Amino acid sequence: MTVDRRWRISLRVLALGYLALLLLVPVGLIFFRTFEHGVGGVWESITTPAAIHAFQLTLEVTAIAVPLNTLFGIVMAIALARGDWRGKGIVNAVIDLPFAISPVVIGLSLILVYGVNGWLGGALADAGVQVIFSVPGIVLATIFVSLPFVVREVTPVLREIGDEQEQAAATLGAGGWTTFRRITLPAIRWGVAYGVVLSVARCIGEFGAVSVVSGKISGETETLTLLVEKRFANFDLAGAYAASALLALIALGTLLAMTMIKPRREEGDA
Amino acid sequence: MSATSAPLAPAPRPLAAAPARPAWRSSGALGLGIATLWLSIIVLLPLSAVVARSLDGGLGEFWDAVSSRQALAALRFTVLVSLATAAINVVGGTLIAWVLVRDQFPGKRIVNALIDLPFALPTIVAGLTLLTLYGPRSPFGIDIAFTQGAVLLALLFVTLPFVIRSVQPVLIELDHEMEEAALSLGARNLTIFRRIVLPNLVPAILSGAALAFARAVGEFGSIVLISGNVPFDTQVSSVYVFKLIESDAPVSAAAVSTVLLLVSLAVLIGIRGLGHWGARHDR
Numbered sequence: 001m002t003v004d005r006r007w008r009i010s011l012r013v014l015a016l017g018y019l020a021l022l023l024l025v026p027v028g029l030i031f032f033r034t035f036e037h038g039v040g041g042v043w044e045s046i047t048t049p050a051a052i053h054a055f056q057l058t059l060e061v062t063a064i065a066v067p068l069n070t071l072f073g074i075v076m077a078i079a080l081a082r083g084d085w086r087g088k089g090i091v092n093a094v095i096d097l098p099f100a101i102s103p104v105v106i107g108l109s110l111i112l113v114y115g116v117n118g119w120l121g122g123a124l125a126d127a128g129v130q131v132i133f134s135v136p137g138i139v140l141a142t143i144f145v146s147l148p149f150v151v152r153e154v155t156p157v158l159r160e161i162g163d164e165q166e167q168a169a170a171t172l173g174a175g176g177w178t179t180f181r182r183i184t185l186p187a188i189r190w191g192v193a194y195g196v197v198l199s200v201a202r203c204i205g206e207f208g209a210v211s212v213v214s215g216k217i218s219g220e221t222e223t224l225t226l227l228v229e230k231r232f233a234n235f236d237l238a239g240a241y242a243a244s245a246l247l248a249l250i251a252l253g254t255l256l257a258m259t260m261i262k263p264r265r266e267e268g269d270a
Numbered sequence: 271m272s273a274t275s276a277p278l279a280p281a282p283r284p285l286a287a288a289p290a291r292p293a294w295r296s297s298g299a300l301g302l303g304i305a306t307l308w309l310s311i312i313v314l315l316p317l318s319a320v321v322a323r324s325l326d327g328g329l330g331e332f333w334d335a336v337s338s339r340q341a342l343a344a345l346r347f348t349v350l351v352s353l354a355t356a357a358i359n360v361v362g363g364t365l366i367a368w369v370l371v372r373d374q375f376p377g378k379r380i381v382n383a384l385i386d387l388p389f390a391l392p393t394i395v396a397g398l399t400l401l402t403l404y405g406p407r408s409p410f411g412i413d414i415a416f417t418q419g420a421v422l423l424a425l426l427f428v429t430l431p432f433v434i435r436s437v438q439p440v441l442i443e444l445d446h447e448m449e450e451a452a453l454s455l456g457a458r459n460l461t462i463f464r465r466i467v468l469p470n471l472v473p474a475i476l477s478g479a480a481l482a483f484a485r486a487v488g489e490f491g492s493i494v495l496i497s498g499n500v501p502f503d504t505q506v507s508s509v510y511v512f513k514l515i516e517s518d519a520p521v522s523a524a525a526v527s528t529v530l531l532l533v534s535l536a537v538l539i540g541i542r543g544l545g546h547w548g549a550r551h552d553r
Contacts, residue, residue: 007459016381018362018365018366019381023384026396027399029403029409030395030402068308072308076302076309078301079298083302097313097534098313099484102488102511103508104511105508107515108520109316109317109320110316112316113316119315201389204392205392206392207394211512225392225395229394241398244394244399247391251392251395252390254390255384256383258386
């Protein structure tokens with residue numbers, strides 16, 4: 001350490017103070033406000049039929065979006081890290097778009113394709129399929145926003161481990177699938193796991209894009225984050241805090257999982 | 271990395287024996303095809319619908335939509351407050367990254383884990399949280415709800431991890447030797463930081479700041495409650511687009527969205543350029 005003690009302590013206090021004011025105090029306060037009138041009310045407000053349905057819908061949407069994006073992520077990561085094909089640069093850039101675009105724009109884009117006057121809206125309506133203001137729209141929005149996580153976590157791991165072992169396996173006669181299952185997958189599994197955790201957190205927490213396409217019908221197309229907003233708008237502050245505390249708990253669980261996976265991911269090539 | 275493909279040249283990694291094809295080639299072409307199709311259906315198709323729809327009424331209508339007084343005011347405020355967010359993150363994020371890498375104190379691992387909280391916490395919860403602490407019912411009596419400062423605060427919350435997580439690994443890799451040499455030659459702490467540490471961090475700081483800026487421009491969930499959405503004051507572009515969608519003005523919404531899309535694209539291209547520059551800078 002080259003910095004003397006006085007400097008170090010004051011920088012530490014400055015950094016931790018900033019974090020406390022911005023992060024810790026606000027999130028702590030959510031839990032305080034939630035439980036200040038006792039646990040009974042909280043339990044009641046997160047077990048109303050609307051709340052239970054919102055929770056179920058959120059989990060269902062996540063259970064559809066995350067496996068699809070994980071599959072996509074692994075295939076795309078292998079192609080990006082190992083392949084050399086035309087259009088790679090463009091695909092690489094497009095993958096980052098969901099991170100950079102406003103969720104509201106994502107929601108609007110889905111309406112313009114699948115909505116009543118959208119590109120496919122007419123055909124879908126004729127087929128009796130409703131996407132916008134219905135669950136499929138929420139699923140599409142969630143897939144869109146969580147698309148990049150697994151790719152972006154797995155690609156660097158693949159680059160890091162190199163392809164010597166895969167080449168060796170291929171030389172020894174292993175087929176593509178065997179090589180993937182026995183060599184590649186074990187090497188990238190913690191990278192995949194990390195990406196999955198990030199995807200799950202994003203899927204559960206998505207608000208903007210879902211809010212545009214959902215129609216917010218209580219008991220039908222209302223996810224947990226939409227429930228928070230609706231309760232707040234209806235002056236049901238206690239209810240909004242209770243649902244928020246539940247989401248904050250999930251977020252803390254996510255952090256715990258991230259902290260546990262991170263070191264393993266970094267030694268994944270050992 | 272070379273962008274040109276050389277199909278005739280042998281693979282640059284010379285393996286002695288058989289021309290071992292990497293595993294992905296045999297079965298991977300189909301996988302890549304499906305993955306690209308997936309990407310196109312999920313991301314490209316909807317986004318092209320936005321751009322196409324924004325031009326539905328011709329360039330004139332597009333221009334009217336994006337240059338209306340309210341749209342311009344929202345865009346101006348969005349860009350300015352996002353720039354401020356990025357700037358504060360440059361200082362605060364670098365400081366926190368430095369403390370997390372170079373300082374030792376009890377509980378450091380917990381603090382380090384908490385940095386990712388804004389990524390894990392749903393944005394609407396973040397907004398409600400900040401409104402609770404810095405709104406009308408604030409326990410400290412600080413009520414900044416429905417002001418531009420509140421928007422800045424929300425953006426600082428959601429963008430906190432970007433610069434920190436981008437600078438941390440570079441700082442860990444950074445050699446102490448140069449700093450020690452400078453110290454032994456009598457350089458003071460600030461001089462060492464400014465002349466030796468900082469230049470090495472610049473690419474990481476800038477790319478973290480660019481990511482924070484992009485995120486701030488598009489942010490919606492954390493802002494929607496605390497901004498109050500006052501036109502010509504606290505209204506940001508994403509909330510403005512949301513209002514346009516709600517009032518059934520899809521062409522105007524698409525036009526403003528296209529502008530936001532262009533900003534996102536510009537930032538992404540800029541980050542890519544930074545990456546190349548950083549890679550060159552390393553050598």
